[in-house]
Amino acid sequence: MAVKRFIGREAELARMKAALRGDAVGVVLAGQFGIGKSKLAQAFVDWAESNRYATQWALATRSTATVPFGALASVDTSLDNLVLRVDDAHLLDEASAELLYELAMGHTAFVVLTVQRGVPAPDMVTKLITHERMVVVDVPALSQPEVDRLLADELDGHVDTVTMARIATVCGGNPLFISELLTAGREFGALRMSHSGWTWTGPLRVNTRLTELVGLRLADLSEEQLTVTRLLALGEPLDVKLLRRLTSVETVDEMLGRELIVVDQSGETTLAHPVYAEVIASQIGPVRKRMLLRKLAEALAATGARRRDDALRLAIWRLESGPSAADDGASRELVDGARRARALFDHHAVERLTRASLTCGGGFLATVLLGDALYWQGRHAEAAEVLRLEPPRQATSEELMEWATVCSSNDFWGFADLERAENVLRVAESRLAACPERERVTAHRASLQAFAGLIGDAVATAEGMLESATDDEARLRALSVAVPAWAHNGRPAYAAEVGEQGMARFGHLLEVRPLLIGELVAGQAFACLWAGQTDTALQLATTGYQHVVQARDHDLRGIWATLLGRIELARGQVESARRHLREAVSLLRPNNREGFLSWALSGLAVAAASVRDLAEATAAITQAQQHSRAPARIFDSDLALAVAWIAAQSGELTRARRLAMACADDAEYPLPEMLALHCALRCGADCGPRLAHAATKVDGRFATVLVKQALGQDCAAEFGAMGLFLYAAETATQARKPQAAKDWLARCEGANSPILRRNTALTSREQEIAELTAHGLAAREVAAKLELSTRTVTNHLASVYSKLGVTGREALRTLL
Known part of the structure; x- marks a missing residue:
């Protein structure tokens, strides 16, 4: 498969052009095999031809190297303004190398050479390359954005995020390898179009050409x-x-x-x-592979396997090098490797190692780790079977804690059974004396309560642990729950402040408990967003996202992409949000980790609706409802508001207001109530006084400004200063400041909303009927949606035509 078009290399091409215009005698393109040196050279030669230079091309090969002047025999050196391109100059024969040097030094030709790094070259080629008047251009691997562009170009469509990351990792930004790997994927049927774009299923395989x-x-x-x-x-x-x-x-x-x-x-x-x-x-071959792996394992074991990942590497090599003695040492080695694999979120490796450990006498911890691996892979029934027996009497405190955490998580997320999960935690607490492990079990209870939407209970449990726990890890677990729970409970500013203090207090746990630190940072970003500190929220989410991208943890990347997209959505940066939320959906779909898939899908629905892509919005919200997990009630409000927003963007403003107000009525905590009322206000509901009252129950700058908006004050500049650009544009529109609204809207990536579409010449009823008509509904369909008579709709529509100076539906659609 040939690369369809030139990707990247703009800076390198500019250097080559400058060299030709200057006093250089040539350029040499140096880089890895397949990196795109010849393609870059051809792009330069094409440019030179368009600028009236004569061009010639020669290709050095191992075959031509055996013949004097073999590579340059057909080159016409008599041409004026000659640009001579020589590919693989390191393979030139000695005579051709001398001639090439003379052509360059005598200004007979401007030479463009490609050479492969690390390969010996004839002395005269080396002398030419190192000459002070030769410009050496290093051709690096393609950057990640360039790889993304190349994949999209080669496949003519969206590429699944995980697939993109896998191909980029294996091919290392090498265009030729990428192209050939894509060809191999299609040959073997591994690369296919799916609901999330082009997706590679199964192992990456290389073909004969590669x-x-x-x-x-x-x-x-x-x-x-x-x-x-x-x-x-x-x-x-x-x-x-x-x-x-x-x-x-x-x-x-x-x-x-x-x-x-x-x-x-x-x-x-x-x-x-x-x-x-x-x-x-x-x-x-398999025999040589086992021999080499055994050699690696023995050498690593002889060093003491002291580095952080050595335990995992040693366990994998031992396992793959063939049968070993079934003794306690082998079992411990496998369990140690499984624990490191678990820290790296490699659940498949954990499963392999723990199953092998159990065949050679692995203990209770191996059983728990196996259950944990199955749980994270979404195989909840298998995990329940593995974990069905209570810990033996001789189980250690660590084993009891691990069993309780894994078993309760599996009961909660796999079977939506909070009661059974709580019972498991109580069993563990009853068998644990006052110790760090007992405190960590209690802190885990707070996490399950928070996801179940029992914010009050979660706050009480977490605050109790923060006051009484002596173990730093237990306190960190409690704080990572308390920060987002406090935000929901109306204290986002307080939560953001305490979260920042917690980072300073517990930062030393980053190496051993990166997941918990990540949860705290995510909670802090959420709190900062609704405290009105959106720049800080965006910075925290971006840093967290970049960290998991580098770590290649696709599960956590999905969660961070969701949070990042949600923050961008609140800021009005809807296309950026849509990109990250699409990515999140792709990453979270296989396992729906902790119910975040529904939150990502509902966010995607809002982002798509905000740019009036109602087809994507409808598909996303339908999937969000299907994937909404019974125990994760914490996301219910966002799901309901997404449905309301799609209705509003579809022109059904009456329904949107009704849905948003119902969401506010159902809200049990201050922040969700305030956000639901704000959504209703944006859809045209007359709920200003109630919103103003609700906002007084929430701390932070955002709530303070919402009070002003609810009371009809112009607070566009204050919204803008917080980075909430769409809200700023809407408020400026309501204040009849069109230029200010336009300026704020320019930062919103094509966002649209009912306030921005509102035509002041129309009544609210006329506006709604006009929008529904513009969406293609007949008068009787509009009447059915609004519970009006067809005659009433027709009369309103006539008034709309008159006020707007249009004569029919097509003109109305164009105007709106």
Whole structure:
């Protein structure tokens, strides 16, 4: 599959053009195999031709290298203003290399060379490349945005986020490898169009063409050098000292000199490109693979396996190198590896290691870890079966805590049974004396209460732990629950402040409990948003999102993308929100982790409706209702308001107001009530006094400004200062300040709302009938929706036509 168009490289191309206009004798494009050097050279030559330069092209190969002047034999050097492009100049024969040097130094031709890094070149080519009047242009891997553009271009459509990340990781920004991997995916039927775009299912597989391409790069390696590549393909990254002990110092240094392997600042060694590992590993036979893995495991064990990920690597290598003795040592090794895999959210690895541990006498902790792995994979019935027995009498405090946490989570999220989950926690508490593990079990109860929508109970439990707990981890767990719960309970400003203090207090737990720290930061971002500190909220969410992207944790990335999209949505940045929420939906769909899929889908529905994409909005809200998980009542209000907003954007303002007011009536806590009333106000409800009263029960700048809006005051500048640009545009519109409204709306990425569409020449009833008519409804359909007679609708519509100076439905649709 050929790359369809030139992606990126604008800066490199600009340097080449400047070199031709200046006093340089040529440029050399240096980079990895397949990185796009030839394509960049061709783009430059095309530009040169369009600027009246003569051009010639030569390709050096291993075959032409055996013939004097073989590569340059057909080049016409008599042309004026000659630009000579030579691909793979490192493969030139000596005579061609000398001629090339003379052409450049004699100004007969401006030479454009492509060379592959780490490959020896003839002396005259090296002399030319290093000449002070040659411009060396390093051609790097494509950036992530450029990879995204390339994938979208090659596949002619949206690419699932997980698929995009997997391809980018394996191909490392190499355009040729990306193109060939996509071809392989289609050949094997692994790359298919799904509801979330192009999706790769199953393992990434390489085809014959990709294997041949990598084979060209790895040609002429000795057996010792091939052993280095095989060890790295199976075990990278490897400590360079360990690799040298397994092979030899000389061999590793030779590979580094040829740039076939790289070593980072910490001494970790990898193959020069991720796809090399895929190709090389696919060619290692099962017997040799077991032998090499056993060699790796023994060498790592001899070092003491002291680094953070060594326990996992050692366990995996032991498991894959073949049967081992069924003893306590082997079981402990596998459990230690499973615990590290769990910390990295690699639930499939946890399952493999714990099942293997249980076959060689693994204890109760292995059983709990297996149940946890099944729970996170959404296999709740299997997890329940594994965890069905209560802990043995000799279970440690840690094992009791782990069992209670996993079992109660599975009961709550898998079977929507809060009562049974609470019973599990009580059993554990009754068997645990006063200790850190008991405090952590109680803090977990607060988390389940919060997700169940029992905000008051969650606050009481969390605050009790914050006052009495002595264990920092238990206090951190409690605080990560308390911060968003306080926000729901009308104290977002207080929650944001305490959350910031908590980060300073518990930051030392980041290495050992990154998930809990992440939950606290997410809660703080949520509190900051509704306290009116939206810049801080956006910064926190962006940082959290970027962290999980780098960690390649797709489950957590889905949650952070949801939070980031929700914050962008509140700020009026609806297209940015739609992009992140689509990503979140794609990531969360497989497991619906902690019920966040419904929250992501309802947010996507609001974002789509805000740009009047009612087809996507309707599809998203339907899916949100289907995926709404019974125990997660905390998201119910957002789901209901999304339905109301879609109604408003569809022109059904009466229904929208009714739905939003019902949501406010059902709200049990101050923040959801205030947000529901604000939605109703934006849909035209006469609820200003009630909103003003509700906002007084919520602290923070946002609530203070809402009071002013509810009382009819112009507070557009204050909304804008908080980063709430759509609200600012709406308020400026109501204040009849069209230029200010236009300025704020320019920052809203095409957002639309009932207030912005409101025509002051029409009554509210006329406006609604006009919008429904513009959406294509006949008079009788409008009458049915609004519970009016068809005659009344027709009369109102005649008044609309008269006031707006239009004569029919098409003109009305165009105007609105």
